[in-house]
Amino acid sequence: MKTIVITGASKGIGFETALSLLNQGCYVVAIARSSEELEQLRSQSSSKNLLLITADITSKEELEKISSEVAKLEKIDGLINNAGMVLNRSFLETSQEDWRSIFDVNFFAPVQLIRILKPLLRKGSHIVNIGSMGGFQGSExxxxxxxxxxxxxxxxxxxxxxxxxxxxxxxxxxxxxxxxVQTKMLEEAFPGYEAPVSPKEMGSYISYFVLNAHNFMNGKIIPVSLNNPD
Ligand SMILES: NC(=O)c1ccc[n+]([C@@H]2O[C@H](COP(=O)([O-])OP(=O)(O)OC[C@H]3O[C@@H](n4cnc5c(N)ncnc54)[C@H](OP(=O)(O)O)[C@@H]3O)[C@@H](O)[C@H]2O)c1
Known part of the structure; x- marks a missing residue:
């Protein structure tokens, strides 16, 4: 049985990815701040192979909690850095604090998680970082x-x-x-926009990707986009 750690599993794409992995027989470590929403994973899956960790990935103490909980599992096969936050504000109106908050969640937390979980990643494992077309060179x-x-x-x-x-x-x-992808985050960034992909569809793709794609690609930055806003 493969063990996959995923952040941002309480809602949206992360929730559906976690559910899809559970349905494929994986052991899933699901991390987010909202414990009630994380609990929905338990009620929506019949699988018992689930560890819920309520934690803010920007907190040093809570990262230590994640580290000690995951270390009890010995080895892991995958880490999906999915948790993220968006800010829709023009550059000149953003403060240094805005930039720090965004980078704390979207960049420094994955850096820290990879650092602390690296010793547990077995040979043949796969780290999947969830980026955005906004962070892909040459996109609109x-x-x-x-x-x-x-x-x-x-x-x-x-x-x-x-x-x-x-x-x-x-x-x-x-x-x-x-x-x-049609989630709360997209609704916040582009109110009223209707995305062509549902969180369930994207979750199904990401779960397939983390379990299989490293047999075919490594070190790749891959656009996963049907249209704009991309
Ligand atoms: N939706 C899109 O169109 C789209 C497009 C491109 C890229 N993405 C990326 O896809 C990923 C998932 O996005 P989504 O649309 O599913 O967003 P979402 O519905 O807003 O979900 C974001 C997840 O991140 C978690 N999270 C945020 N801050 C956290 C923190 N400090 N500690 C722990 N967990 C935290 C949230 O859980 P809690 O609030 O419970 O902590 C939630 O589970 C993000 O990285 C996003 O940038 C999304």
């Missing part, structure tokens, strides 16, 4: 998303850099740059 950019898109761009390049350091240990790192 949207006003107001400079902090968000820049943080996702950093996450994408981190994925390439870690490939250079981890591939000789059999640990693959890829970044999926998602296009629009």
């Amino acid at each position: 950019k949207f006003p107001g998303l400079s902090a968000y898109s820049t943080s996702k761009g950093a996450l994408a390049i981190l994925s390439e850099c870690l490939n250079a350091e981890f591939s000789n240990e059999g640990i693959a790192v890829n970044c999926l740059c998602l296009g629009a």
